[in-house]
Amino acid sequence: MVYQILDTISLSLPRWDQEVYNPPTDTLLIHAAAFECGVRLPFHPTLRRVVVALGLAPLQISLGLWKHLTGFLVLWKEQCERDGLERGPSFDELQYVF
Numbered sequence: 001m002v003y004q005i006l007d008t009i010s011l012s013l014p015r016w017d018q019e020v021y022n023p024p025t026d027t028l029l030i031h032a033a034a035f036e037c038g039v040r041l042p043f044h045p046t047l048r049r050v051v052v053a054l055g056l057a058p059l060q061i062s063l064g065l066w067k068h069l070t071g072f073l074v075l076w077k078e079q080c081e082r083d084g085l086e087r088g089p090s091f092d093e094l095q096y097v098f
Contacts, residue, residue: 003035003041005038005040005041006042009041019046020059028057028058029057030059031059032064034058034061034066036068037063037065037066037067037070038070038071038074039058040069044073044088046069046073046094047070047073047089050069050094053091068098069094072089072094072098073089
């Protein structure tokens with residue numbers, strides 16, 4: 001499994017007649033380099049909340065923001081493990097940091 005993408009998730013490259021601004025229905029567009037920034041499919045619930053709250057398509061999020069978000073999640077998880085907590089960050093907490 002490359003980038004830990006489940007076999008149940010179908011991946012495809014765009015056809016020559018498809019435009020990035022007009023994707024097929026039920027399609028998620030994301031830059032391949034986002035996976036190198038730590039993004040995985042399916043999205044972590046916090047990443048999903050960020051994409052929805054910002055009203056952006058994943059392709060519209062810069063690679064730098066993907067790196068910051070995934071790094072934040074790693075730090076959050078480590079801190080929660082130290083404190084004995086089991087919860088993800090709220091959007092408000094995430095927004096406060098950024």
